[in-house]
Structure formats: structure tokens, C-alpha cells
Amino acid sequence: MINITLKQLRYFEALARHGHFGKAAEACAISQPALSMQIKEMEETLGASLIERGPRQVRLTHFGEVAVERARDILRAAEELGDLARASRDRLVGRLRIGVIPTIAPYLLPRVISALTVHHPELEIHVRETVTPKLIQELGEGKLDTAIVALPVSEASLAETPLFSETFMLVRSASEASAPLPSADTLREMRLLLLEEGHCFRDQALSFCNLPSGPPREMLDASSLSTLVQMVSAGMGVTLIPEMAVPVETRSASVSISRFENPEPTRTVGMVWRKSSPLAGQLNEIADIVRSSAESRP
Amino acid sequence: MINITLKQLRYFEALARHGHFGKAAEACAISQPALSMQIKEMEETLGASLIERGPRQVRLTHFGEVAVERARDILRAAEELGDLARASRDRLVGRLRIGVIPTIAPYLLPRVISALTVHHPELEIHVRETVTPKLIQELGEGKLDTAIVALPVSEASLAETPLFSETFMLVRSASEASAPLPSADTLREMRLLLLEEGHCFRDQALSFCNLPSGPPREMLDASSLSTLVQMVSAGMGVTLIPEMAVPVETRSASVSISRFENPEPTRTVGMVWRKSSPLAGQLNEIADIVRSSAESRP
DNA sequence: ATTTATCATAAGAAAATCCTATCAAAGCAA
DNA sequence: TTGCTTTGATAGGATTTTCTTATGATAAAT
Numbered sequence: 255m256i257n258i259t260l261k262q263l264r265y266f267e268a269l270a271r272h273g274h275f276g277k278a279a280e281a282c283a284i285s286q287p288a289l290s291m292q293i294k295e296m297e298e299t300l301g302a303s304l305i306e307r308g309p310r311q312v313r314l315t316h317f318g319e320v321a322v323e324r325a326r327d328i329l330r331a332a333e334e335l336g337d338l339a340r341a342s343r344d345r346l347v348g349r350l351r352i353g354v355i356p357t358i359a360p361y362l363l364p365r366v367i368s369a370l371t372v373h374h375p376e377l378e379i380h381v382r383e384t385v386t387p388k389l390i391q392e393l394g395e396g397k398l399d400t401a402i403v404a405l406p407v408s409e410a411s412l413a414e415t416p417l418f419s420e421t422f423m424l425v426r427s428a429s430e431a432s433a434p435l436p437s438a439d440t441l442r443e444m445r446l447l448l449l450e451e452g453h454c455f456r457d458q459a460l461s462f463c464n465l466p467s468g469p470p471r472e473m474l475d476a477s478s479l480s481t482l483v484q485m486v487s488a489g490m491g492v493t494l495i496p497e498m499a500v501p502v503e504t505r506s507a508s509v510s511i512s513r514f515e516n517p518e519p520t521r522t523v524g525m526v527w528r529k530s531s532p533l534a535g536q537l538n539e540i541a542d543i544v545r546s547s548a549e550s551r552p
Numbered sequence: 553m554i555n556i557t558l559k560q561l562r563y564f565e566a567l568a569r570h571g572h573f574g575k576a577a578e579a580c581a582i583s584q585p586a587l588s589m590q591i592k593e594m595e596e597t598l599g600a601s602l603i604e605r606g607p608r609q610v611r612l613t614h615f616g617e618v619a620v621e622r623a624r625d626i627l628r629a630a631e632e633l634g635d636l637a638r639a640s641r642d643r644l645v646g647r648l649r650i651g652v653i654p655t656i657a658p659y660l661l662p663r664v665i666s667a668l669t670v671h672h673p674e675l676e677i678h679v680r681e682t683v684t685p686k687l688i689q690e691l692g693e694g695k696l697d698t699a700i701v702a703l704p705v706s707e708a709s710l711a712e713t714p715l716f717s718e719t720f721m722l723v724r725s726a727s728e729a730s731a732p733l734p735s736a737d738t739l740r741e742m743r744l745l746l747l748e749e750g751h752c753f754r755d756q757a758l759s760f761c762n763l764p765s766g767p768p769r770e771m772l773d774a775s776s777l778s779t780l781v782q783m784v785s786a787g788m789g790v791t792l793i794p795e796m797a798v799p800v801e802t803r804s805a806s807v808s809i810s811r812f813e814n815p816e817p818t819r820t821v822g823m824v825w826r827k828s829s830p831l832a833g834q835l836n837e838i839a840d841i842v843r844s845s846a847e848s849r850p
Numbered sequence: 851a852t853t854t855a856t857c858a859t860a861a862g863a864a865a866a867t868c869c870t871a872t873c874a875a876a877g878c879a880a
Numbered sequence: 881t882t883g884c885t886t887t888g889a890t891a892g893g894a895t896t897t898t899c900t901t902a903t904g905a906t907a908a909a910t
Binding site: 255256258259260261264300301302306307313315316317320321324325327328331332333334335336338339340342343348349396528530531533 | 553554556557558559562598599600604605611613614615618619622623625626629630631632633634636637638640641646647694826828829831
């Protein structure tokens with residue numbers, strides 16, 4: 255392992271450029287002896303002489319000529335590292351790996367991604383869609399930078415910030431459109447269709463009906479909201495979906511959508527990230543962007 | 553100008569490789585706090601965090617990942633500079649610019665070049681053929697590494713080492729082959745053909761005849777030994793040429809070659825270089841090669 | 851709750867770097 | 881020649897950097 259220093263390379267480069275110890279030292283803002291010593295040191299370390307010390311002139315040796323080119327390469331690379339650092343701290347740049355739960359992703363992401371792209375054109379966005387526990391795990395493993403999930407998460411190592419709150423809507427078959435609005439309790443007596451286990455939305459729906467979460471009650475659990483709505487449309491029962499999903503999911507299904515009243519079931523959606531994440535500062539800014547893009551519901 | 557150090561890059565690279573401050577510090581043969589401090593220092597200098605300090609784990613930030621690649625590039629380049637230095641000091645490598653006077657070059661160089669090529673295959677040999685004063689000047693200007701000239705040169709800034717001594721031969725027209733050998737003094741009375749001004753060989757020949765060097769006596773000065781011999785062959789006079797030139801120059805000319813006796817005119821040919829030249833050590837070795845290749849006269 | 855692992859911090863020691871002053875050599879001028 | 885000037889090398893001491901040991905803090909593991 256060779257033990258030259260960048261400082262020596264800088265001094266040497268200046269010396270090569272000025273061809274004069276005094277001038278080079280001045281350019282480096284040090285005294286001439288300091289430069290002399292460093293050059294000498296560098297020559298000793300390399301075991302080869304870099305300059306020919308003639309009287310009245312400083313001339314590079316053949317090796318010196320080769321060395322100064324290498325030195326310039328190295329110094330340039332070091333500068334570039336600095337540039338890179340500056341770029342990475344000024345703007346949010348590079349990769350942002352964001353996880354989203356399936357009951358939010360299809361409805362929120364299009365708007366979020368386009369908003370992020372506008373604000374940070376150089377940001378490369380990776381999306382991961384899966385259930386909350388997996389997102390939390392991957393966040394912890396450093397495979398994700400942030401996740402959009404239902405709050406609270408209550409992990410000490412994670413920071414969380416609320417984004418918005420969304421209401422759950424009742425989805426009934428079109429024929430039931432005029433029936434009276436069931437209460438949370440009467441809902442329990444109806445055939446309530448749910449997502450499969452693992453989805454937090456399943457638990458939130460059950461909780462609204464004061465039912466315990468747990469193993470499936472019937473073999474009717476769906477793997478997506480879209481399927482749920484189709485099942486309702488086929489007359490298999492009723493379900494709840496987040497308000498944000500309504501426009502997308504009821505476009506091609508003849509179902510009736512109703513808003514609950516008093517109490518209105520809701521959940522808070524928020525963003526979480528590792529407290530130790532170096533992006534922490536910028537993730538707050540990203541949360542702002544997500545928040546405002548979520549508000550502008552089309 | 554960014555102020556990171558190669559040391560920091562080394563430490564950071566080790567940290568990235570081991571993913572552990574303690575291990576990395578051990579690998580760098582320093583204490584763990586020293587490494588911690590240098591990493592911290594580097595992050596401050598760059599103004600961007602390189603690693604995410606989670607409990608129980610050290611993970612590179614996105615910028616850290618980019619940075620470690622750059623760091624490896626830089627470190628590799630520095631190592632290469634060391635390799636280059638080693639190569640340049642072990643073997644004589646690169647360019648050797650050698651100047652030779654015209655009365656030696658054509659006869660000596662073929663052998664010298666092939667001998668040098670055998671000993672130092674990676675040596676790139678540049679040859680300059682001109683008269684001694686120009687060679688000395690170019691040596692002083694650093695345009696040549698060494699020169700082969702007639703000694704002495706007597707320049708305080710130049711080192712000189714003798715290579716060999718060569719005799720001057722008398723060249724007469726073939727018809728004069730049986731005439732008695734002229735003495736140095738009788739030579740003065742004959743029509744002595746000489747090289748043009750500037751060639752040291754001209755002065756050496758004049759000096760042998762005890763004639764003052766100076767402006768041309770007649771308008772018959774030749775620009776090469778080859779021309780001189782042709783002129784002799786044409787019956788225009790007599791001349792002297794170095795012994796080494798005989799085989800080459802008399803091949804296609806019908807002239808008579810005679811050796812002087814008591815005193816035999818000679819000159820010493822040697823190699824000179826700047827005392828301050830970094831090649832000084834190796835030039836002695838090269839002188840040896842030249843010397844032995846000159847002895848093996850074919 | 852205690853122990854362990856791991857990185858950060860602190861304080862003093864060691865090393866490096868730098869500066870001022872001075873020297874030495876060589877070119878230049880009188 | 882004899883100073884005089886320029887230029888790089890050297891020396892000694894001050895300053896800054898870097899390192900080590902000792903200790904602290906935090907979270908995981910037991």
C-alpha cells in the first residue's frame with residue numbers, strides 16, 4: 255500500500271504547473287519549505303525522483319511527467335467525489351424506494367409518482383406493493399427508504415408522519431341501493447366480504463364491526479379490493495372499501511356506494527421511515543408532496 | 553477544492569467492505585475511534601452522510617454506495633502511481649534520448665542500439681545526431697538524456713565517462729598506396745581534406761598536424777566522412793577518418809588506408825550527461841553496455 | 851435486569867505539518 | 881574576480897492533525 259497523500263499530489267501538480275517552488279508554494283498558500291519537504295517526502299515514498307533540481311530551473315523527470323498526469327487524474331476524481339456529494343445533498347437525487355400497501359397503491363401512486371417526478375426529475379422511484387408487516391420488515395432491512403401504510407405502526411425505530419385520513423364506504427349490490435343504511439352492529443349480521451389475512455384493511459373493517467380479527471370466518475376472502483367489488487356486484491354480500499378506491503373500482507361494476515354516518519369508519523394513512531435514515535430530512539419534504547397530491551383528488 | 557484525504561478513502565473503503573467499524577479499524581491497523589473520527593470528518597467535509605449508523609449494523613447510504621466506488625477508483629489510481637514508480641526505478645524504462653556526433657553515429661549506433669534493446673526491451677530510444685556544441689546545449693536544456701562525444705567536454709554541470717579510444721587512419725588514393733607514410737608535419741604540406749567547421753573531428757585532425765583550427769583554408773570542406781572518402785578516391789587529396797569508420801566508408805571506394813605510427817593520432821570517445829539527471833545511476837550502466845558493444849568490433 | 855456488542859466521545863500523547871530563519875549554490879553585475 | 885540576487889534545501893520550534901486509551905451510550909441478546 256503506497257502512502258502518498260492527496261496533499262502531496264496537489265503540491266506536486268502545482269509545482270509541475272509553475273515549474274518553480276516559490277510560485278507553486280504561493281499557489282498552494284503554504285511556505286516554500288513546506289512544499290519542498292512534501293515533494294521530497296513524496297519522492298522518497300515513491301522511491302523515484304519526480305523533478306530534476308537544476309540550478310535556475312525545475313524540470314520534471316520522465317517519470318515525473320507520467321506521474322503528474324496520474325496525479326491530475328486522481329485529483330480530478332477526488333473533486334468529482336465532492337461534486338457528487340454536493341449534488342446528492344442539494345437535491346434529492348438517485349433512488350427512492352417506496353413501499354405502499356395494496357389498498358392504497360393503485361389509487362394514490364399515479365398521482366404521487368407524477369408529483370414527485372415534477373418536483374425531483376432526477377429521482378428514480380422504485381415501488382414495492384405488499385402488506386404492512388412485510389413493508390416494515392424491508393424498511394428495517396434497508397431494502398426500502400419509506401413506506402405508506404395505515405397508522406399507527408408503533409415501531410420505536412421508525413418515524414411516522416400522517417398523510418391523510420380516509421373514510422370507508424359501504425358497497426352493496428345495486429338492488430340494495432335503497433335499503434336502509436346498516437349500522438356497524440347490523441353489518442355484523444350481514445355477509446361481509448373481506449380481504450385475505452394480512453391486509454390491515456381487513457382488520458380495520460372487522461374492528462369497525464366490533465368483530466375480532468383472526469382466521470377467516472368463511473372461505474370468501476378476496477385478494478384485492480377489485481375482486482371484492484366484483485363479488486358484491488355478483489350478489490355474494492356486502493363490503494367496505496376506502497373512499498379513494500371508489501372511482502376506480504366501481505367504474506365497471508353495478509354496485510351501490512353509501513357513506514356511513516355517525517360513526518363514520520376511517521383510517522389514517524401515513525408515511526414511515528427509519529429514524530436513522532439519512533434521507534430523513536428529505537422524506538419530510540416528500541411527505542409534503544404526497545400529502546398535497548393526495549388532497550387533489552380528481 | 554475538496555479536502556478529503558487518501559487515508560479517509562482507505563478507511564471508508566475498509567468500512568464499506570467490512571460493514572463494521574471494529575473490523576475495519578483492525579484491517580487498517582488503527583483503533584476503532586480513529587476510524588470513527590476519520591469517517592465522521594470525511595462526512596463533514598463532503599457535507600453528506602456516507603453510512604447509516606443503525607444499531608447493530610452499519611449500512612451505506614445511497615450516496616455512500618456511489619462514493620465507495622469512486623473511492624476504490626481513486627485508491628486504485630494511487631496504487632498504480634506507486635507501481636509506475638517502482639517500474640521506473642527497477643528497470644530502465646521509458647524514453648532514452650541519446651545524442652551522438654556524426655563522426656561516430658553511423659558506425660557505433662547500430663551495435664549500441666541492438667545491445668540496449670537486448671538489455672532493456674522496454675526502453676524507447678531516441679537518437680539525435682549533430683555536432684558537439686549543439687548536443688551539449690540540448691543536454692543542458694533537458695532535451696537529451698546523454699550524449700556520446702569526444703572527450704573532454706569540460707562542462708562543470710556535466711558528468712563524463714570514457715567509452716573507448718579510437719585511432720585516426722590516413723586515407724589516400726589507391727595510387728598512393730605504396731608511397732611512404734607521411735609524418736604529422738609532412739601531412740601539413742599535403743592537401744588535407746577536412747569536415748566543415750563545427751565538427752570536432754576537424755579540429756582533432758588539424759591539431760594532429762599542429763595546424764590552428766579556424767576558418768576553412770580551402771573551399772573543400774565536406775559535410776560527412778563518406779564525402780571525404782569519395783573526394784580522396786577522386787584524387788582530390790588525403791584525409792583522416794576514425795578507425796571505426798573504415799569498414800563502412802571504404803567499402804565502395806578505391807582508397808588506401810594506412811595506420812600512423814609514433815605518434816598515432818587518437819581521440820577518446822565518452823558519454824556525458826547532466827550531473828543532476830535522475831538517470832545518472834542508470835546512465836553508468838548504459839555506458840557499460842555501450843562500451844562493451846563498441847569493443848566487439850565486427 | 852443484566853450482559854454484550856457496537857459505535858461515539860473525551861483527553862492526552864504522538865506524529866505530521868507548517869512557518870520563520872538561515873544556509874548553500876549558482877547566475878548575474880560591476 | 882567580488883559582491884548581489886535568486887532559488888531551493890535545511891533546521892528548530894510551534895501548531896495542527898491524528899492516534900490511542902479510557903469511558904459513555906444505546907440497543908440487542910440473554
